[in-house]
Amino acid sequence: MHVNNRFQFILLVTVVSLFSSLYAQAQPFSLWYKHPADAWTDALPLGNGRLGAMVFGGVKDEHLQLNETTLWSGGPREYARTGAVKYLQPIRQLLAEGKQKEAEEMGEKYFMGLKDPDDSSYNIQKQHWFTSVRANEKPAAADFDDNNWPTLLLPTPEGWERAGLMGIDGALWFRTSFNVPAKWLGKNLVLDIGKIRDIDFTYVNGRLVGSDDDINKRRKYIIPASLLKEGKNSVAIQVINFYDKGGLVGVKSGARIFTVYPEGGDVDSVALDKIWKYYIQDDNPPAMPRYQADYQPFADLYFRFGHGNDVTNYHRSLNLDSALAKVSYTAEGINYNREYFISAPHQSVVAHFTAGKRGALSLQAVLGTAHKKYVVKKIDDRTLSISLQVGNGVLKGVGYLYAMATDGKLAVNDTSITLKNATAASFVFVAATSFKSYKDVSADPVAACKAALARNKNISYNTLKAAHVKDYRRLFSTFSFTVPAGKNTELPTNERIRHFNMQDDPALVSLFVMYSRYLLIASSRPGGQPANLQGIWNDLLTPPWGSKYTTNINLEMNYWPAEVLNLSSCTQPLFQMINELAVAGKKTAQQHYGAPGWVLHHNTDLWRGTAPINASNHGIWVTGGAWLCLHIWEHFLFTQDTAFLRSQYPNMLAAAQFFEKFLVKDPQTGYLISTPSNSPEQGGLVAGPTMDHQIIRELFRNTIAAAVVLKKDAAFMQKLHTLIPQIAPNKIGKHNQLQEWMEDVDDVRNQHRHISHLWGVFPGADITWKDSALMKAARQSLIYRGDGGTGWSLAWKVNVWARFKDGDHSLLMIKNLFTPAIDDRGREHGGVYNNLFDAHPPFQIDGNFGGASGIAEWLVQSHDGVIELLPALPSELPDGEVKGICARGGFVLDLKWQQGKLQTVKIFSKSGNTCKLKYGSNVSTLPTAKNATYSCEVRDGKLNSWTASFPAQMLKGRGKK
Structure with missing residues (x-):
């Protein structure tokens, strides 16, 4: 190559490199798609911390599925079991004697929290109802006339709720038929219909051929030859489902189902039609006893447009910088645009539609809900309302839909709002419930809706939008994370997920982090409820795990990124919940443990249940409240907010008082241990799980430490100080692993999704590199656990591998997390859905938050007394920039790195603490002033030559440091 040509080549590479870097910076953080959502997990989420919406972006029929964060089943009640404490010592004794099964049986019978309704009354009602629905077997008859029955496509893998039978529990009949060839006559046949939830009674030609009530059992029933005839034979199945998902759900393996074949082999088989007739016999079974309540969907808003479905130039997007969802397309030669947002300042869901041709916008707006008890009615000439009552609960909800149009004809009746021949229109939806507090449901949702609507009326769309964007950006703009764009960056989001690799699309990592921040802002705002298992978004009356607050990992994981990613204010709902749980948990501590203070087990709900639930082998777990207290201390460490610490310190103190009483001496080792408890969620009820002791x-x-800051309770703190070394320590087992229990019984083949005993590595700091032997043992434990898992489990591993300073292995977990949640065969597994929602599966939002937290751990770690910069940077992320990342001690940092090396550092000091920094093997100490900013360029891996910038009032007499 000639010198001049070589110079031009180098110049070109430099320009391209610079352009790529600038392009990465300019890339809008957005999700976008070329088609409407086919499923709920394709839709785009909006939220303001109280109201939530999933936007599907349908062309002719648009759907907004709506949530309000205080709409739950159940109601205020007692959760703690009076007198449970008298069984505490017997359970402990059984565990000490190695009688785990007996201890679990006693715990199940006498130590669990209260259900609503209670089991005894339910069992009587259940039997009476069951007898009544079984008394009618007429639909089983071979000649039964089912011509007027509707049809359903089977199987329904997620239950019939997803197939149009939302909210249906009870007894349903299903019918179909199959043809028997002459060569099969005289032979027994096998009817294979897969798994059924919950009880089935299966008939062929009017005769019962099988029944079962095991939801995990594949139904294969023998049809006696004597029942069969040549030609058409009828199949009728009565399915009885008392609660949750129901129906013929098939098998997950992809194996053939709905077949009939001769006994002895299925090579020669007849497939049943997948379209079945069905009939709802009785959808009012008695209410199932429940330990806790479920988060509920609120309503559905549909817009049915006057144009057809045949469109071009379709584009659906969610812009993270503005929290605006948009849909655009061309139909019949006319351009149409939609914008959606949920305003925090105006507490409303806003939709705005425009047509590119005057008078071309015609639509009908309809409100509905999954709840059985609801009323839609006209309020005035611009307003439609929906009122609903939660089934098996006390709460009521009300929503108002208000329409504004610049032209055209607007009409409202008791079923819909109709708009004809307009050019632009806006719709505002407000909602409220009768929830006032976890003890009080006397709020007036009608009055609340009227007040909310009054704040939105007579305000232009542009004004509403500007207020929303300004308010949202106040939170979102405090942080940014950019990396060079790859060749796949411009692809639609679903394709980026499917084709993800770091060479072609490293920017998907930064998009994921920014999306997680967006989701936290959308689902957790001051004055609202904390983000639950699904954040704020749920479309099912019986959502997975109740869409509650699981406190043995999931609720806490939701808030892992809040402090480090500069969203401290979004934690306020969590701390309000802690205040309430500390009150509710006081009674549980008294009734179950005879202890002062407060306790929380592994789940809670809107009504702040704190007692053990589900089953004794995993529900009796005592450290949920103690774990939540870590968030109190972390918030103080990041913010240095002494007033906050003073307000929350009583909760920490009361939790410590509980455990000071609860811990008992292990007769074998002499250590203080936690008993009874478990290591979530495996191993059953035990004495002394490692995780408890770490927490x-x-x-x-x-x-x-908090008491020292506040100068309080010196005597009690001294007592705690003496107790700490008496608690059973972390132990290294025979496989060089960190033991999960007191006994060295870990199975190295165990790849359970929980890594509970690694809590002390992350999110805790009980194990750090100050004790390299324990860190290496913890690392060995994680190696044994493997690299698979559900979404949140993978996210936890991202963080732990980062704490091990192994960025490449941590990135491997991110790659696994970015796996499409639904594979090419339609099977679900841990990963992400098309809208980047995390998959347990099904959807759980904790993996989004936990994954973002782990990525932050690549860049900054500050849990061990020093702020370490790029401690776990993956080799496949050599270039990037982060602004606004936070560290303990009250510091906000900007970092830039190239070719895997730190280039520049900027530090803002909130409180004037001394800043101890580490990069590689170099450690430096930087004295700081409150509200001052310090910058340096990193040379030869060293942090020096700091330049200080002070607020105007401090500039006098200041200069360079």
Whole structure:
């Protein structure tokens, strides 16, 4: 190559490189698609911390599925079991004697929390109802006339709720038929119909051929030859489902189902038609006893447009910088645009539609809900309302839909709002419930809706939008994370997920982080409820795990990124919940443990249940409240907000008081241990799980530290100080692993999704590189656990591998997390859906938050007394820039790195603390002033030559440091 040509080549590469870097910076953080959502997990989420919406973006029929964060089943009640404490010592004794089964049986019978309704009354009602629905077998008859029955496509893998039978529990009949060839006559046949939820009674030609009530059992029934005839034979199945998902759900393996074949082999088989007739016999079974309540969907808003479905130039997007969802397309030669947002300042869901031709916008707006009890009615000439009552609960909800149009004809009746021949229109939806507090349901949702609507009326769309964007950006703009764009960056989001690799699309990592921040802002705002298992979004009356607050990992994981990613204010709902749980948990501590303070087990709900639930082998777990107290201390460490610490310190103190009483001496080792408890969610009821001891140690340490800051309770703190070394320590087992239990019984083949005993590595700091032997043992444990898992499990591993300073292995977990949640065969597994929602499966939002937290751990770690920069940077992320990332001690940092090396650092000091920094093997100490900013360029891996910038009032006499 000639010199001049070589110079031009180098110049070109440099320009391209610079352009790529600038392009990465300019890339809008957005999700976008070329088609409407086919499923709920394709839709785009909007939220303001109280109201939520999933936008499907349909062309002719648009759907907004709506949520309001206080709409739950159940109601205020007692959760703690009076007198349970008298069984505490017997359970402990059984565990000490190695009688785990007996301890679990006693716990199940006498120690669990209360259900609503209670089991005894339910069992009587259930039997009476069951007898009544079984008394009618007429639909089983071979000649039964089912011509007027509707049809359903079977199987329904997610239950019939997803197939149009939302909210249906009870007894349903299904019918179809199959043809028997002459060569099969005289032979027994096998009817294979897969798994059924819950009970089935299966008939062929009017005769019962099988019945079962095991939802995990594949139904294969023998049809006696004597029942069969040549030609058409009828199949009728009565399915009885008392609660949750129901129906013929098939098998997950993809194997053939709905077949009939001769006994002895299925090579020669007849497939049943997948379209079945069905009939709802009785959809009012008695209410199932429940330990806790379920988060509920609120309503559905449909817009049915006057144009057809045949469109071009379709584009659907969610812009993270503005929290605006948009849909655009061309229909019949006319351009149409839609914008959606949920305003925090105006507490409303807003939709705005425009047509590119005057008078071309015609639509009908309809409100509906999954709840059985609801009324839609006209309020005035611009307003439609929906009122609903939660089934098996006390709460009521009301929503108002208000329409504004610049032209055209607007009409409202008791079923819909109709708009004809307009050019632009806006719709505002407000909603409220009768929830006032976890103890009070006397709020007036009608009055609340009227007040909310009054704040939105007579305000232009542009004004509403501007207020929304300004308010949202106040939170979102505090942080940015950019990396060079790859060749796949411009693809639709679903294709980016499917084709993800770091060479072609490293920017999907930064998009994921920014999306997670967006989701936290959307689902957790001051004054609202905390983000639940699904954030704020749920479309099912019986959502997975109740869409509650699981406190043995999932609720806490939701808030892992809040402090480090500069969204401290979004934690306010969590701390309000802690205040309430501390009150509710006081009674549980008294009734179940005879202890002061407060306790929380592994789940809670809107009504702040704190007692053990589900089953004794995993529900009796005592450290949920102690874990939540870590968030109190972390919030103080990041913000240095002493007033906040003073307000929350009583919760930390009371939690510590509980464990000071609860811990007992292990007769074999002499250590203080936590018993009874478990290591979530495996191994059953035990004495002394490692995770408990890690959490309790940190609770005691943090409470002592908080008391020192506040100058309180010196005598009790001294007592805690003496107790810490008496708690059973972390132990290394025979496989060089960190033991999960007191006994060295870990199975190295165990790849359970929970990595509970690694809590002390992350999110705790009970195990750090100050004790390299324990860190190496913890690392060995994680190697044994494997690299698979559900979405949130993978996210937890992202964080732990980062704490091990192994960025490449941490990135491997992100790659696994970015796996499409639904594979080419339609099977679901851990990963992400098309809208980047995390998959357990099904959807759980904790993996979004946990994954973002782990990526932040690549860039900054500050849990061990020093702020370490790029401690776990993956080799496949050599270039990037982060602004606004936070560290303990009250510091906000900007970092830029190239070719895997730190280039520049900027630090803003909130409180004027001394900043101790580490990069590689170099450690430096930087004295700071409050509200001052410090910058340096990194040379030879060293942090020096700091330049200070001070607020105007501090500039006098200041200069360079």
